[in-house]
Every structure is written in C-alpha cells, then in structure tokens.
Amino acid sequence: MQVKDIAVHVPTVTVTDPVAKAVRVMAVARLPGLVVVDNHGRPRIVLPGTQVLRLAVPGSYQEDPALARAVDEDHADRFWQELGDLTVGDCLPRQPVKLVTVPENATLLEAAALMARLHSPLLAVIGRDGTLSGAITLDRLLTSLALAGFGD
Amino acid sequence: MQVKDIAVHVPTVTVTDPVAKAVRVMAVARLPGLVVVDNHGRPRIVLPGTQVLRLAVPGSYQEDPALARAVDEDHADRFWQELGDLTVGDCLPRQPVKLVTVPENATLLEAAALMARLHSPLLAVIGRDGTLSGAITLDRLLTSLALAGFGD
Numbered sequence: 001m002q003v004k005d006i007a008v009h010v011p012t013v014t015v016t017d018p019v020a021k022a023v024r025v026m027a028v029a030r031l032p033g034l035v036v037v038d039n040h041g042r043p044r045i046v047l048p049g050t051q052v053l054r055l056a057v058p059g060s061y062q063e064d065p066a067l068a069r070a071v072d073e074d075h076a077d078r079f080w081q082e083l084g085d086l087t088v089g090d091c092l093p094r095q096p097v098k099l100v101t102v103p104e105n106a107t108l109l110e111a112a113a114l115m116a117r118l119h120s121p122l123l124a125v126i127g128r129d130g131t132l133s134g135a136i137t138l139d140r141l142l143t144s145l146a147l148a149g150f151g152d
Numbered sequence: 153m154q155v156k157d158i159a160v161h162v163p164t165v166t167v168t169d170p171v172a173k174a175v176r177v178m179a180v181a182r183l184p185g186l187v188v189v190d191n192h193g194r195p196r197i198v199l200p201g202t203q204v205l206r207l208a209v210p211g212s213y214q215e216d217p218a219l220a221r222a223v224d225e226d227h228a229d230r231f232w233q234e235l236g237d238l239t240v241g242d243c244l245p246r247q248p249v250k251l252v253t254v255p256e257n258a259t260l261l262e263a264a265a266l267m268a269r270l271h272s273p274l275l276a277v278i279g280r281d282g283t284l285s286g287a288i289t290l291d292r293l294l295t296s297l298a299l300a301g302f303g304d
Contacts, residue, residue: 001229013294027294032184032201033274048202049184049290054268061265069258076259078154106221108283113213113220116206119271121184129253138201142179148229 003111004104006144007134012037013087015044019055020080022088026052032137033122036088041131043124045092046100055091056080074145101126104133108144111136155263157257158296159277159286164189167196167241171207172232174240178204184289185274188240193283195276197244198252204295207243252294256285260296263288 012035013022026034026049034052036045047055054062057079061068071079100120102111104127111123121138164187165174170205178186178201186204187219188197197209209231213220223231241300252272263275273290 001223023294024298027291027298030291032290048271049273050267050271051296052265053290057261057264057268061261062269065262065265068262071259071261073154073259076261077297079261079264079297080297098252107223107225109213109223109228109231110217110220111213111230112205112209113217115202116209117214119200119202121273138184138205139179139182142175142205144177145229145232146179 001108001126001144001148002104003102003106003108003123003135003136006108006140007104007136008140009121010035010122010135012132013088014039015087015092017088019083019086019088019091022052023056023080030133031122032139033120035122035124035132035135037132043126043132045097045103046120046122046124047097048120048122051093055086055088056083058082061122100124102136104128108141108148112145115141153260153296153300154256154277155242155254155258155260155277155288157286158260158292159256159288160292162187162274164284165240166191167239167244169240171235171238171240171243174204175208183287184291185272185275185276185285187274187287189266189284193251195251195284197249198272198274198276199249200272200274203245206259207238207240208235210234223273252276254288256280260293260300264297267293 101124123136127133275288279285
C-alpha cells in the first residue's frame, strides 16, 4: 500500500483563523492534529493535537500547575474564553516547526517511521503540485497495518 | 467538572507484554496512547500513540528515511513482523519518562494544561490508593469543553 491508498480528506485552517475555530475544527472532525495551509492550499505546518490545545491554554497555566490548581471548577471549565480574538498565527511557536509531509507514493513504513520520529499522529500528504491531497492519522495507519495482519 | 466526571475505562499493558500486543490494544480501543501499569495496577508510564508506534518501528528506519524508502511496498506493509518477541519493557526509552497522571479531583483546566505541557494526548487518572481509576483522552477533553460552550 501507498499513503495515497489510505489518505483521508481533512478540514484545514490558516494562520488567520481564530484559535477557538482551530480547536473546534479538530474536535468536530475528531482529528489527532491539524494541518495549517497557506492561501494556495499548500501545507505550512502540521500541529499534533496537544499542540493545538497548547494554543488554547494560556501559557501561565501551562507553566505553573499551582496556578491552574487555584482556579475554581466553574472557571476552569471556561478557561478558553480568555482566548478572545487570538489567531492560530499569533500562538504558533517562534522556532521553526518541522513540516510533517509525505508524498503520495510513500509506503506505510515510511509514514510510520516519520510519525514515530517526529512525534506527530497526523501527516499531510502532498500531491505533485505541492498542495494538500489528504492526510494520514495514526489511527488510520494502525488500522491499515492491522488489515495487512499486524500482530497475527 | 472534575476529571473523574469525564474519565473513561481504558485497557492497559505491562512491561512484559509483547510490543505487537500493545499496538493492537491501542488500535482496537482507538486510543491516542497507552497506559503501562505495574503488577499492582499502578500507572508506571503513559505513552503517547506516536511513541507506542516508535516501539514497533525498527530504529534503523526511524533514523534513516532513505533506508525506509528503499524497502519495497509489500515488505513495507509488514515491517512489524520484524518485532519478534520484543516486549514493551525491551523498547522503552532509557531516560526516565515523566508520568502523566492527574488526581480524580483535578479540573479540566489542569488536565488541559498538563496535556499541552507534556505533549500527551492521554492522561492517567489515579485514585487515592495510587491505582489507575481511568483515563482522559484529548478527544474526550475537547468534547467536554465543547459541551461547556467552547468556541461559542
């Protein structure tokens, strides 16, 4: 099998989308991460789900567990309301992010090795013109390997 | 809400289980990671899904993309057959792994901050006796936050 045989269509966001929208898109599609594309539909960044969550949790709470513990339960359920108009671009890490992409003819082994090495449960699959042609989730990869007899 | 309100039961593995079983358990339960427990049911390690995959992909392929690319498609579908009798314990990283646990009365904000900080889409919830009482997945956390109005 090649990755194009198991790739699925996924919704995407751009750097100008609000963080709240990004989290919602990921949650509704039940994706383990999110592909951020540019205005030409080319993948720019692939964010693992925990890093999408990271965009939405105020940094002070991430750095100081005692501060997070001090927030009462009702407010803790609504911490994301502090996001305001922040966009995906506002919250991205400043250091360059490795672009987690594979060509359509990559094998499942290449996809698995890349996911494992870069700790990304989502890979962007790119077509010959450089635009996004689909994505591979960890779940989808494991199911495909199982159909090929994993663990028999 | 507290994490005990949204925790779910998850299957677990021990360090003596074969890696192939660990991957299968995670895939069948469609979990984003795996809780490794000791013989007393206490969480020992929480592995993100990509790190469970890492146990199953021979290191040589992870380190050398060109080597992975050189494997033909049929063999690439069955790379995991090289695992043999390797156990979870054989494949764990040598450096100490941070134990990603929360007490049952932690808030959703504490859970979100921990997931974001430690890059773990799965948290083990521990009861007063130190044993595993359930787990929180990123997906479950986001759904629970959405029910509290995320992104309205």
